[in-house]
Amino acid sequence: MTPFGARLRALREERGVTLSGLAASLQVSAAYLSALEHGRRGLPSAGLIQQVNEYFGLWDDEMTRLARISHPRVVLDTAGLSPEATEMANRLALRIRSLSAAQIAAMRAVMEEGREG
Template sequence: MTPFGARLRALRQERGVTLQQLATAMHVSAAYLSALEHGRRGRPSAGLIHQVNEYFGLIWDDAEDMVRLARLSHPRVTLDTSGLSAEATELANLLASRIRTLPGDTIQRLRRVLEEAGPPGGRG
């Protein structure tokens, strides 16, 4: 599941909206929305994000959060470590080989470490 997919599912459940109802309103297939929710489809388009925000009446911070979640929702990630240290390459390979078996609390700890390091490309 992707962050965008998890939020989309939560919104549907909170509001009592079925996949079919949302799909009909947005002129897409229920299968496509299901694939988005389950992480079997890539990032949604800006237009689809706008439609979701409009359908659920999301504005300001909530709408921006959907855009942020969509950006973080590519189910297949490629890490380019060329030009980085051997330690960075090793870390990327360790994460790739073990991410499927990491417990949730470990994933949360790793995420916090990365967030505390500061914004991407910047110095924390």
């Protein structure tokens, strides 16, 4: 599941909206929305994000921000980076499925710390 998909599902559940009901309102298939929620589809279009915002009455850019970080098949280009960076990217690709929630949270905290400095 992607961050966008998780938030979309949470919004639906909080408001008591079915997948098929939302799909009909947005004029997309329920299968497509399900795939978005489960991370089996790529990034939603800007138009769909706007429709979701309007449907749920969202006025901030949360869904746009979440969509940007929700591509389920990430490609890391380490060309020109250090061998250590390339090694890290490859190790992450190999181990991402086996990392615990705590390990992911710790790695995320390190990356967030790096953004501030």
